[in-house]
Amino acid sequence: xxxxxxxxxxxxxxxxxxxxxxxxxxxxxxxxxxxxxxxxxxxxxxxxxxxxxxxxxxxxxxxxxxxxxxxxxxxxxxxxxxxxxxxxxxxxxxxxxxxxxxxxxxxxxxxxxxxxxxxxxxxxxxxxxxxxxxxxxxxxxxxxxxxxxxxxxxxxxxxxxxxxxxxxxxxxxxxxxxxxxxxxxxxxxxxxxxxxxxxxxxxxxxxxxxxxxxxxxxxxxxxxxxxxxxxxxxxxxxxxxxxxx
Amino acid sequence: xxxxxxxxxxxxxxxxxxxxxxxxxxxxxxxxxxxxxxxxxxxxxxxxxxxxxxxxxxxxxxxxxxxxxxxxxxxxxxxxxxxxxxxxxxxxxxxxxxxxxxxxxxxxxxxxxxxxxxxxxxxxxxxxxxxxxxxxxxxxxxxxxxxxxxxxxxxxxxxxxxxxxxxxxxxxxxxxxxxxxxxxxxxxxxxxxxxxxxxxxxxxxxxxxxxxxxxxxxxxxxxxxxxxxxxxxxxxxxxxxxxxxxxxxxxxxxxxxxxxxxxxxxxxxxxxxxxxxxxxxxxxxxxxxxxxxxxxxxxxxxxxxxxxxxxxxxxxxxxxxxxxxxxxxxxxxxxxxxxxxxxxxxxxxxxxxxxxxxxxxxxxxxxxxxxxxxxxxxxxxxxxxxxxxxxxxxxxxxxxxxxxxxxxxxxxxxxxxxxxxxxxxxxxxxxxxxxxxxxxx
Numbered sequence: 133x134x135x136x137x138x139x140x141x142x143x144x145x146x147x148x149x150x151x152x153x154x155x156x157x158x159x160x161x162x163x164x165x166x167x168x169x170x171x172x173x174x175x176x177x178x179x180x181x182x183x184x185x186x187x188x189x190x191x192x193x194x195x196x197x198x199x200x201x202x203x204x205x206x207x208x209x210x211x212x213x214x215x216x217x218x219x220x221x222x223x224x225x226x227x228x229x230x231x232x233x234x235x236x237x238x239x240x241x242x243x244x245x246x247x248x249x250x251x252x253x254x255x256x257x258x259x260x261x262x263x264x265x266x267x268x269x270x271x272x273x274x275x276x277x278x279x280x281x282x283x284x285x286x287x288x289x290x291x292x293x294x295x296x297x298x299x300x301x302x303x304x305x306x307x308x309x310x311x312x313x314x315x316x317x318x319x320x321x322x323x324x325x326x327x328x329x330x331x332x333x334x335x336x337x338x339x340x341x342x343x344x345x346x347x348x349x350x351x352x353x354x355x356x357x358x359x360x361x362x363x364x365x366x367x368x369x370x371x372x373x374x375x376x377x
Numbered sequence: 378x379x380x381x382x383x384x385x386x387x388x389x390x391x392x393x394x395x396x397x398x399x400x401x402x403x404x405x406x407x408x409x410x411x412x413x414x415x416x417x418x419x420x421x422x423x424x425x426x427x428x429x430x431x432x433x434x435x436x437x438x439x440x441x442x443x444x445x446x447x448x449x450x451x452x453x454x455x456x457x458x459x460x461x462x463x464x465x466x467x468x469x470x471x472x473x474x475x476x477x478x479x480x481x482x483x484x485x486x487x488x489x490x491x492x493x494x495x496x497x498x499x500x501x502x503x504x505x506x507x508x509x510x511x512x513x514x515x516x517x518x519x520x521x522x523x524x525x526x527x528x529x530x531x532x533x534x535x536x537x538x539x540x541x542x543x544x545x546x547x548x549x550x551x552x553x554x555x556x557x558x559x560x561x562x563x564x565x566x567x568x569x570x571x572x573x574x575x576x577x578x579x580x581x582x583x584x585x586x587x588x589x590x591x592x593x594x595x596x597x598x599x600x601x602x603x604x605x606x607x608x609x610x611x612x613x614x615x616x617x618x619x620x621x622x623x624x625x626x627x628x629x630x631x632x633x634x635x636x637x638x639x640x641x642x643x644x645x646x647x648x649x650x651x652x653x654x655x656x657x658x659x660x661x662x663x664x665x666x667x668x669x670x671x672x673x674x675x676x677x678x679x680x681x682x683x684x685x686x687x688x689x690x691x692x693x694x695x696x697x698x699x700x701x702x703x704x705x706x707x708x709x710x711x712x713x714x715x716x717x718x719x720x721x722x723x724x725x726x727x728x729x730x731x732x733x734x735x736x737x738x739x740x741x742x743x744x745x746x747x748x749x750x751x752x753x754x755x756x757x758x759x760x761x762x763x764x765x766x767x768x769x770x771x772x773x774x775x776x777x778x779x780x781x782x783x784x785x786x787x788x789x790x791x792x793x794x795x796x797x798x799x800x801x802x803x804x805x806x807x808x809x810x811x812x813x814x815x816x817x818x
Contacts, residue, residue: 145402145441170403173458177444181469319402319441323381 134211141219193245390684426774495540505726562618573602
């Protein structure tokens with residue numbers, strides 16, 4: 133069956149690595165994002181790496197007006213539609229603290245905008261009774277931490293949404309996979325202090341591809357973050373509130 | 378743009394710099410950086426010394442600008458962003474019958490870096506240096522404006538950029554002419570060679586497109602220069618090589634004795650005996666043959682925290698026999714050399730004024746970083762200079778300004794173009810300052 137991957141937030145390094153993998157597997161790609169000039173370059177790149185039909189479309193989580201035409205483009209294609217959501221922003225906690233006016237934007241970019249468009253995709257996926265939705269969450273969403281809880285809480289909301297969507301679409305043959313990367317070497321974490329066990333975007337993309345093949349529901353990348361977060365989740369709140377992690 | 382304060386180094390890890398690094402993920406981010414002010418570009422930092430370092434200043438890491446932008450199947454011209462690695466290009470295009478015309482000994486090097494050092498490969502004697510296969514490039518100059526530079530459109534700037542150590546500006550993207558690649562596997566003939574003179578004779582007589590020799594740099598006396606000659610040819614009819622080996626990696630810095638003389642002696646003996654006396658022929662994957670050391674990621678960690686130096690020089694034919702003999706004798710006597718010593722027959726092909734190649738013989742030797750090793754490298758550099766040869770700036774961390782000035786005869790012509798293109802020296806690096814490459818300000 134013809135495979136189409138709709139990549140939301142295609143300019144990020146993890147998205148780029150994932151799009152290249154899907155291109156090499158021969159899938160069609162619709163690359164969606166804000167930086168149109170970069171999307172054009174990404175489309176050329178993906179096509180040269182094996183993508184059979186690669187196009188680009190405007191997508192901005194802060195402009196829901198961009199969503200409808202992406203849904204329409206998906207509807208116009210036959211075969212299996214797959215959606216991968218990589219869009220998101222992570223302003224440092226202290227920047228948000230200094231300017232609370234940024235809060236709605238963080239929630240829009242990491243939660244509201246994403247669930248709005250996924251909710252528009254849901255009926256289409258249900259009707260086709262096939263497809264994969266990959267949602268990029270974060271280990272930051274597993275527990276609100278001192279250093280990053282605004283971003284983390286938006287991601288936690290996104291995790292909860294994906295869990296519900298999995299419940300809804302799973303009955304119709306659609307795989308919904310929540311991906312929770314640990315520290316990854318991206319523009320988002322460039323220069324951020326205190327990182328350890330850092331994965332490359334290519335590692336994360338490869339793990340996502342394997343997770344799809346294995347029909348995983350929730351995927352920690354690299355896998356050992358499952359253990360790290362299991363421990364962090366079990367720390368009693370009375371102790372956790374005194375920790376600086 | 379986000380800047381990161383960090384300490385970083387070249388592949389040799391002996392010299393370090395502290396400064397600010399940016400790593401744009403896309404062209405618009407690169408443009409933002411230049412809107413703030415220009416900075417030198419660095420690639421995969423596979424040069425060994427301080428060519429990619431800018432102490433106290435800024436550098437722009439180009440490795441994430443790695444998109445393929447176009448390919449013409451008729452002419453084999455590919456357009457790529459500067460951060461694409463040559464290993465990626467090889468992996469992507471070999472199955473389609475094409476390959477980069479020139480690759481250095483590591484596939485991790487970027488296209489931008491390959492241009493900045495005008496790198497050469499095992500086929501240099503037949504196809505020349507990397508720059509000979511560059512059609513054009515987009516160059517962002519000190520004023521932040523990008524322009525397309527080609528041999529026809531801007532001869533001087535084109536030439537000064539090939540091998541120009543990034544001093545004319547930041548290479549954003551380039552058009553490269555790929556070579557036809559008739560087979561995904563390559564037939565490699567490996568022969569045990571007993572002496573330097575025999576090695577040189579065999580390399581001169583070889584008709585193979587790819588040749589390189591591994592040398593046991595601890596061997597002395599009659600065994601001086603013994604080693605293994607590798608000759609690579611595309612098999613006819615084409616054959617697939619085995620799948621490229623899965624890379625291993627060195628997870629931590631090795632202790633100091635990892636490269637000590639007894640360890641290296643044992644390794645060299647085993648490495649030599651690996652090849653039967655009568656030689657052997659095998660079909661290898663192209664990547665494994667071209668990038669043998671890439672099979673071990675982060676192999677520079679084997680030298681421990683202090684890092685290592687590579688000495689590489691080319692000496693012209695006339696003085697080659699005697700000079701190489703003297704160099705290898707000094708190296709063997711010191712007992713300091715690591716197992717990775719190579720000898721290469723070079724052709725005359727060079728693309729820029731600061732390009733390394735000249736017709737003759739190139740010797741490359743690795744040394745763990747120590748006072749004695751640095752002294753020996755100084756001695757070897759002087760021997761190369763006396764023989765009318767030159768050292769390779771991509772490897773250098775130790776040379777003196779006067780030495781390099783004498784070795785690079787066209788340096789004044791290069792300076793003129795570079796200093797006109799970048800009068801404020803915003804693209805100067807630690808190496809450029811250490812060696813006074815740009816001349817007096």
